[in-house]
Amino acid sequence: MTTTTGTAPSPRALARQRRRASVARFWRQYRSERAGLYGLTALSLCALLALFAPLVVGSDVSSVTDAPGRPMQSPSAGFPLGTDQFGRDLLGLVIWGSRVSLLVGLLAAVLSVAIGTLIGVTAGHFKGWYATVMMRITDWFLVMPTLVLAIALATVMSRSLTTTVVAIGVTTWPTTARLVRAQTLAVETRPYIERAKALGGGHWHIMSRHVLPNVMPLVLAQTTLIISSAILAEATLAFLGLGDPTVVSWGGLLQDAREAGAVSAGDWWYLVPPGIAIAVVALAFTLCGRAVESVLNPRLGVSR
Amino acid sequence: MTADATPALVEDKQQTAAGPRVRKGSAYPRYLAGKVAGAAVSLLAVLVTSFFLFRLIPGDPVKTMTGGRQVSAEQLAAYREEFGLDLPLWRQFTDYCGKALTGDFGTSYQFRAPVVDKITEALPNTLLLTGTAFVLYTVLGIFLGTRSAWRRGGLGDRFNTGLALTLYSIPSFWLGLLLIIVLSVGIGPLPGMFPTGGMESGGEEGFAYVLDVAHHLVLPVVTLVAVEYGQTLLVTRSALLDEMGSDYLTTARAKGLRDDLVRRRHAVPNALLPTVTLIFINLGRTVAGVILVETVFSWPGLGGLFYQALSVPDLPLVQGLFFVFAAAVILMNTLADLVYPLLDPRVAR
Secondary structure: OOOOOOOOOOHHHHHHHHHHHHHHHHHHHHHOOHHHHHHHHHHHHHHHHHHOHHHHHOHHHHOOOOOOOOOOOOOOOOOOOOEOOOOOEHHHHHHHHHHHHHHHHHHHHHHHHHHHHHHHHHHHHOOOHHHHHHHHHHHHHHHOOHHHHHHHHHHHOOOOHHHHHHHHHOOOOHHHHHHHHHHHHHHHOOHHHHHHHHOOOOHHHHHHHHHHHHHHHHHHHHHHHHHHHHHHHHHHHHHOOOOOOOOOOHHHHHHHHHHOOHHHHOOHHHHHHHHHHHHHHHHHHHHHHHHHHHHHHHHOOOOO | OOOOHHHHHHHHHHHHOOOOOOOOOOHHHHHHHHHHHHHHHHHHHHHHHHHHHOOOOOOOHHHHHHOOOOOOHHHHHHHHHHOOOOOOHHHHHHHHHHHHHOOOOOEOOOOOOEHHHHHHHHHHHHHHHHHHHHHHHHHHHHHHHHHHHHOOOOHHHHHHHHHHHHHHOOOHHHHHHHHHHHHHHHOOOOOOOOOOOOOOOOOOOHHHHHHHHHHHHHHHHHHHHHHHHHHHHHHHHHHHHHHHOOHHHHHHHHOOOOHHHHHHHHHHHHHHHHHHHHHHHHHHHHHHHHHHHHHHOOOOOHHHHHHHHHHOOOHHHHHHHHHHHHHHHHHHHHHHHHHHHHHOOOOOO
16 A cells, blocks of 8 residues: 655545546536436436335235235226235335335346456456456356346245345346456556556555546446346346245236236236336436446546 | 458458467368357356256255155155166266266156157247247347438437337336237227237147247237347447448448448448347347246247246256257357358458
């Protein structure tokens, strides 16, 4: 670790100032992406709804025993989205389901990007056999059909939210790893890395203080894009009956609907809301991700 | 496409590129050998994974198989022996690999039939479904992608890309369920026009049978096309946009060629090169999509079989299907790798 002499303004304050300026610049450019703003607005609303769901619908909404309505009622004033096969309020269930769907999507994406970043940065930094082995593994995961592998993992582990997060996380990281490695290789050719090395900076110092900050914008864009596919993957696993059966999620609601015979009975109100919720959130994350990408892309990672 | 011209061009490229990768002799056979060897290694890795992955499962597969019925200890032992579960793990592993290499994936727990038989039974149905969908979404994706790029920023472009992104965010199984409700079950005055599932009504023969299967095919194909064409559209569009700034297009226009000729004869063929890779990779990806669509439409293919196997879980069947799905993707990726340098000689370095 290099020490710095304290002059006014201190280097730390300077760094903070510079960071604030670059965030402000990023936001200015992001604001000009209209689709990205739509996505961000939709996401903020969903996040608020998910956070305050206990206040809006109450946590007893998923209880089968004290369901307020009759089974399979079509939408009415009392139940704006109708009821399910137990007479539970579907509007409440969809709002309640956002908690699990968003949480699992976020956690799985964070896990996936964390693995990808770790492998990408280390493979880019340490060349030689370590990089070769890591990239072989990455390539192998890359050719595997992600969903099939996730399904297989979810089949062999016990049904729980952790299982879903792990199954999605460990199958979707390779694209991130490749992107991050390419970016790391580009960053490492810059002169200041050589300077840091000459001053005695160790591997950890270089990776955490010099490479990682430069790779972060890319990682951010990647996370946003992966959340969208993670939410879809969660819904898919839940629909196939591989999710946690004790919690309410959008994919789980769709599976319930199918098992309760809503499809053949033509009870469309049971199916439409959870699907729209999934699509809106997935689309919103995709739009945000694309906006972040297009802001960064002109000089991807070459922030200065 | 002249295959014999490829090595010469590659040779030329190698002499100018001074790198560690420079090799002597014609590049394509080496490139081919490398890719095929890589694919073989990947397949072996999938085989090993499929064995160990499905040994992670907690609990006794024999108990799963008997479904909680009262079974005597002798019967349990007999089951174990029948499925080779009494052997030590390493013996099970060598047996599994040896048999898998000869195409034997064991016996399905729930059907009591060889896994291979179940797979070969379902394979043609899946090929019919994915093949039809594949042709349609590739043509549609390339067509719309080309149009979008040519009139970039216009109303049509914004509508096309917007719709593609939206459909891309929709879970395929949900779209399938909705289509069933609207077009099979029927809503309000709308009568059901298509069958709710399956592949045939039964009892039909000859041409009537073909029509019947086609009738059953419509909704699953529409679902697959809707969720898959967007990717092709977006890639074609961005490839063409990259190409559109090129000098040779300006030259072509300066010669006085009509706009659509410039597009069809010059820009599109070049822009389609990156799309070729994607087309093959998509074909592999569709494999995963087909699991859901076949489940929703009770299509008697590999995907539907996978779903049936998951709910038990019928490990030998899951294992065999996992291998088939992964092998399909690896095969497609390798094919893409092999075809690409024939189209663009710069690739085989």
